[in-house]
Amino acid sequence: MHNYRMECKIQSMEPMNLLFIFSDQHSKRVTGCYGNSYVKTPNLDRLAENGVRFNNAYCNSPLCVPSRASMVTGNYASRNGYWDNAHAFAGECASWGSILHEQGFPVTTIGKLHFKNNSPDTGFVDQRIPLNIKDGIGDVYGAIRDKNITRYQFRDAIYQAGAGNSDYITYDCNIAQRAADYLKNEAVKHKKPFVLFVGFVAPHFPLIAPQEFFDMYKDDASIREPIQFEKSLWPHHPVIDDYRRYCGTENIDRETAFKAIKAYYALCSFMDAQMGIVLNALKESGLSKNTRIIYSSDHGDTMGDHGLYFKSTMYDGSVGIPMIISGPDLPKGKTVDTNVSLVDIFPSVLECVGAQISEDNRKLPGKSLWRFAQGEEDQQREVFSEYYSQGIYTAMFMLKKGNYKYVHYVGERPQLFNLEEDPDEINDLAENQAYADICKELELRLYEIADVEELEVQSKKAQKKLLDAHGGEKEFLKNFKPALFSPIPKL
Numbered sequence: 001m002h003n004y005r006m007e008c009k010i011q012s013m014e015p016m017n018l019l020f021i022f023s024d025q026h027s028k029r030v031t032g033c034y035g036n037s038y039v040k041t042p043n044l045d046r047l048a049e050n051g052v053r054f055n056n057a058y059c060n061s062p063l064c065v066p067s068r069a070s071m072v073t074g075n076y077a078s079r080n081g082y083w084d085n086a087h088a089f090a091g092e093c094a095s096w097g098s099i100l101h102e103q104g105f106p107v108t109t110i111g112k113l114h115f116k117n118n119s120p121d122t123g124f125v126d127q128r129i130p131l132n133i134k135d136g137i138g139d140v141y142g143a144i145r146d147k148n149i150t151r152y153q154f155r156d157a158i159y160q161a162g163a164g165n166s167d168y169i170t171y172d173c174n175i176a177q178r179a180a181d182y183l184k185n186e187a188v189k190h191k192k193p194f195v196l197f198v199g200f201v202a203p204h205f206p207l208i209a210p211q212e213f214f215d216m217y218k219d220d221a222s223i224r225e226p227i228q229f230e231k232s233l234w235p236h237h238p239v240i241d242d243y244r245r246y247c248g249t250e251n252i253d254r255e256t257a258f259k260a261i262k263a264y265y266a267l268c269s270f271m272d273a274q275m276g277i278v279l280n281a282l283k284e285s286g287l288s289k290n291t292r293i294i295y296s297s298d299h300g301d302t303m304g305d306h307g308l309y310f311k312s313t314m315y316d317g318s319v320g321i322p323m324i325i326s327g328p329d330l331p332k333g334k335t336v337d338t339n340v341s342l343v344d345i346f347p348s349v350l351e352c353v354g355a356q357i358s359e360d361n362r363k364l365p366g367k368s369l370w371r372f373a374q375g376e377e378d379q380q381r382e383v384f385s386e387y388y389s390q391g392i393y394t395a396m397f398m399l400k401k402g403n404y405k406y407v408h409y410v411g412e413r414p415q416l417f418n419l420e421e422d423p424d425e426i427n428d429l430a431e432n433q434a435y436a437d438i439c440k441e442l443e444l445r446l447y448e449i450a451d452v453e454e455l456e457v458q459s460k461k462a463q464k465k466l467l468d469a470h471g472g473e474k475e476f477l478k479n480f481k482p483a484l485f486s487p488i489p490k491l
Contacts, residue, residue: 013370015354016327017187017291018195019282020345022071023271024064024112024204025311026297028057028322029224030268038222040269043276044324047295051326052334052373056419058341058383058400059299062311062318063142065089065133066389067298067342068114072096072122074346074364076384078450083459084389085139086466088132090116091123094361096349098123105353106190108182111175111199114298114486124197128178131171131201134486140470141480142390143463147242151390154310155248161207161260163214168201169270171488175200176274180281188285193353198278202271203301204485205310209266216269217262226257226304227317227424234307235428239392239409246391249309257304264303292327292352294369296342306425312391314398314407314415315425319385325369336372339400341383344369384449388459395456399446406442410456414439 028034032041033048034055060070065085066077072095073080080093091098100107101123109124112131116122133139141151179198187194217223228234234244244250252260275295282288302308302317311318323340325348343366350357351368365384372378385398397408403420416430416439429435446452470476 013351013354014329015193016329016352017190017193017287018294018349018352019183019278019291020195020197020294020349021200021275021278022112022197022295023200023202023297025299025301026203026268026271026322027300027303027317028320029300029317030203030265030303031322033324034322036224038217038224039265040216041272043272043279044295044322047279047293047326048324048333050332051293051324051330052336054323054336054338054340054369054372056337056339056383056400057296057321057323058319058339058385058398059297059321060342060383060385061387062299062313062385063387063389064114064298065138066386071298071342071345074343074361074366076343076365076386076450078386078388078455078459081462083462084142085133086137086143087462088114088116088138089122091119091121095123096346099350099357099361100195100353100355101125103355105192105355106194107197108194109197109199110179110182111171112201113199129171129174129489129491131199131486131489138486139390140466140476143466144473144477145389145393145460145463146473147393150246150248152248154246155252157205157207158249158252158260158309159256161256161263163211163263163266164208165210166206166208167488168204168206168485169208169210171491172200172202172271172274174491176277179278183278183281183285183287187287195349195353200271200274202274203264203267206485207260207263207267209263209270213266213270213273214263217265220258223258223261223265226261228306228426229257229304231307235426237409237415238412239394239396240306240308240313242393243312243391244307247309250307252304252309260309261303264301289328292330293325294345294348295322295324296345297321298342312387312389314385314387314396314405316405316419316423319398323369325373330370330373334373336377338372338378339381339383339402340369340372341366341385382445384446386450386455388456388463395452395459397446397450397452399442399449401442401445404438404442406439406446408443408446408452410452414443416442
């Protein structure tokens, strides 16, 4: 077990329980409270009405495993070697779970974690039906970053979209019921503030949604037209163009694309319904009066925006996430424009329950979401995101400061967007001389956070070592069995 030096107790908030609901691959653009009038997410909308919605929330890596590592450790994934979906969190450094466990706070997880394995060394000792990386190995294929590879399983996932059932649907229903049972039967018995982490898989592909939810979205005309959907409008950048080729999605027709989008909408509504079961159980248990709630996701989904699908880019559809918090002592119906990210979860969890935190952990990049909810503002706050995995032959980084988003590609030209004036990220300002100073300022600040060239070297070195352990890249590809997602645990 880790040994931490605890120094001071956060006193600014009354300690309360925390219900933390975390989905997978949920774009904030497919949520009613974020302005999508067609999608049906009544429980999320109600949560936002009774709490605080963050308009500018981001993941720290647009990929499941490194994003979740940042969320639990409060640090950027590269600082601890979480490069891709095969380099998974295994308790090598402190998590908010391990800190709370040492201090005697009850922490229970139900559902998807996507850690290395079920070992208590992560600090998350009470894992119930956990989904972690497959066989403790994960997606080794994602460590291959050659330009000449196309992973047609991504394209096939678009064509397979529709109504039906899947293991993930069954799993999410089970998660919701177990979380509800925990709140009504176990949580009420805790003497110290507890944390319940509920990890849903939806709306992550496969894009198969229960019929009743798929039938909610029959009208193509009401679906939000993807940004720069037509091929003639696609933005071109060497790295982005190669990602489209890698996914094999360059020639998705309109009918197929819209069917996939409708399935994604349906999965968001399905996830919302499961979330409703958990929230109703919280109310029925009588715990609402002393429990705060966080809802977020590990990354988004571009859903055809800019001719792109899934995650793995720094466009807002991919790297932007919903972030909603609520509690009996928080404002109702408030929105916050300050930039926040998943590393902010770490101090937020500790502050919520009244845990002690070391001075070293106070130096981590995150800041408590509760502070921003209660009125603290920082319009120039920075958020940082990074990516080193599947479909991207060179590392990419995002620094968002205020309204400007700077995207850096090692060895390739950058991108720059003013999201206040251009929320759809259509106008790349990086080659406009009028914005040269802003580009330079953000580039210099990025280098203060991360040595991007060195991280590119480190990531590829770690990925080569991983592939060598599987006989080398050529041998691995020869024996590779396609899989796009981790299997559910035995229920």
